[in-house]
Amino acid sequence: MFKFSFLLVFSLLFYHNEALNQLCSVRKAEKNCICKRITDSEDLIATEADCVRTNxxxxxxxxxxxxxxxxxxxxHNSLTKLDATETRFSSVTLETLKLSYNAISFISYGFFAEIPNLRILVLSHxxxxxxxxxxxxxKNPKITHLDLSFNFIHVIQAATFSPLVELQVLDLSYNNHSLGESLSQVRTLTDSGLGINPNIVRLSLDNIGLKDVQNGFFSNHTYLTHLSLADNRFTQVPRVPYSVEYLDLSGTDISVLQAKELSYHTLRVLRLERMKMLETIHHYAFYNLEALEELSVKHCRNLREFNELVFGALQKNEETNLRKLSLAGNGLQSLxxxxxYLFRSLxxxxxxxxxxxxxCDILWLQEFENLYKSENVKCSSPLSLRSKQLFDVTDENVPTCYPQKYGKKSHRVLIAFLILLVLILAALVGYLFYYSPSWWSGNRSRGIGPQSPYSASRIGEELT
Structure with a gap:
């Protein structure tokens, strides 16, 4: 038993030292590895090598x-090229390769051929x-996730992505704008010749210079659920597949949102952030988004109104799928x-x-003291309340409101009008009572009295 235990410990130490030598061929300092070896907890086989920031x-x-x-x-290293003629690397087990934050500018066509089971490839930044x-x-048909974001790509050879028949996620965001300009000229994304798998699920094309694309641009990608088109040059909402559940149009040049452009019954998340041109959201704009769970309209400074009908006519005990709503950083003065009715379910x-x-018209928000970061919900006007937190405003600060008694402003105006009318009527009755006693005494004759200069007796006396 002792011999067996000794052999087991010796074997583990030998294996550990062997793996250590493999991962520490280049040392930062004596007895220190450059890479971290992450082993499987059951068989102690090294399954991952973490070589981040290892120079x-x-x-x-x-x-x-x-x-x-x-x-x-x-x-986060200093790699400049992936050249199969210079690097002897092959692996039939490697499935995930992360090369982000390097300085790679060249990839030879045969470099990934020796990694046939590669599934996730990250080449961003x-x-x-x-x-x-x-x-x-x-030679990489099994790749399902490809990230090429934050590069300077302006040319992609036709059919480059055609071998990727299992591709599910593609990120081309933040590349040269000429890439988007060329894509804007084609009738459909399939016509671009890139060979992007029509069964792709997630597609990110942020900030590549896309303009207003044709209505059928995404028509062949009917399995698309996640679509990000942020920071492009759209002036209207593009037509997207009805399968889309996540849509990001942040940073675009859209100025008006209309219901006819947002008729997607499966959409769950809609992001409309940093839209400098957005000024108007029409009535019922979000009414057709029946499955919407999260809406973010943030940092759109020219948006000064969020009218009461953007979701349709809200009713008491409103039932909705919406759970998250952000209207931060806009130009809104009232709500x-x-x-x-909507906030109570969020x-x-x-x-x-x-x-x-x-x-008086906004003090109803004080019912929702659990608002996210409520300390930053502050008054901008009137001047006497500037920078005061909305939830700290009291009746003493707005003595004319008394919302607990009079409710809406229109009600208060009506009550004030009725009080004024009653006062006028009371003054009129008082005038009639004090200055026209004959009206109340019953003497309503308008004939000639005995003292009148035109009475018959007075005229006779004057003649005699």
């Missing part, structure tokens, strides 16, 4: 890495300008009191950083 300026060879590796993370060969991914509300006018 690699070349891609490690197969001999420098443990066998049966599933994940290799070389992010590099210096890639073009994918000029349609053979780069020729109709009927929104209380889990998250953000009304911060708006120039609220703290008058």
């Amino acid at each position: 690699f300026d070349y891609f490690p060879t197969s001999e420098q890495l443990p066998k049966d590796l599933n994940l290799l993370d070389l992010s 590099n210096n890639i300008e073009s994918l000029d060969s349609d053979e780069i991914f020729q 109709n009191w009927t929104y209380k 889990d998250f509300i953000d009304l911060t950083d708006n120039p609220w006018k703290c008058d």
Whole structure:
């Protein structure tokens, strides 16, 4: 038993040292590894190599890495190229390769050919300008997740993505605007010739210079559920597949939102943030978004009104799927009191950083003291209440309101009018009572009295 235990410990130490040597071929300091070895808890096999921020300026060879590796993370290093003629790397077990935040500008067409089971490839935040060969991914049909965001890509060779028949997630965001300009010219995304899998589920095309695309641009991608088009040059909401559940149009040049552009019954999340041109949201604009759970309309400074009918006519005990609503950082001064029916069913509300006018029409918000960051819901006017927190406003600050007694402003105006009318009528009755006693004495004759200069007796006396 002792011999067996000794052999087991010796074997583990030998294996550990062997893996250690593999991962520590280049040392930061004596007895310190550059990469972190992450092992499987059951069989102690090294399944992941974390080489983040290890100052690699070349891609490690197969001999420098443990066998049966599933994940290799070389992010935040100094790699400049992926050249199959210079790097001897192959792995039939590697499924995830992360190369973000390097300086990669060149990828040879055969580099990934020796990693046939690659499924997740992250190349974001590099210096890639073009994918000029349609053979780069020729031997990688199993890739499901490809991230090429934050590069300088302006040219993608036709059919580059065609071999990726299982591709589900593609991110081309924040690349050269000429890429989007060329895509804006085609009738459909399929016509672009890139060979993007029509069964793709998540597609991100943020900030690539896309203009108003044709109505059928996404028509062939009917399985798309997550679509991000932020920071492009759209002036109206583009037509997207009815399968979309997440849509991001933040940072676009859209100035008006209309119901006819937002008729997507499966949409769950809609982001409309940082839209400098947005000024108007029409009545019933969000009415057809029956499945909407999260709406974010933030930092749109020219949006000064969020009228009471953007969701349709709100009713008491309103039933809705909406759970999160953010209206932070806009130009809103007031909000109709009927929104209380909607707010009561929400889990998250953000009304911060708006120039609220703290008058009688907005004090209903004080019912919702659990507003997110309520300390930043502040008054901008009147001047006497500027910078005061809305939830700290009392009747003494607005003595003319008394919302607990008089309710809406229109009611108060009506009551004041009726009081004035009663006072006028009382004054008229008093005038008639005190200055026209004959009216009340019953002497209503308008004939000639005995003392009148025109009476018969007076005329006779004057003649005699």
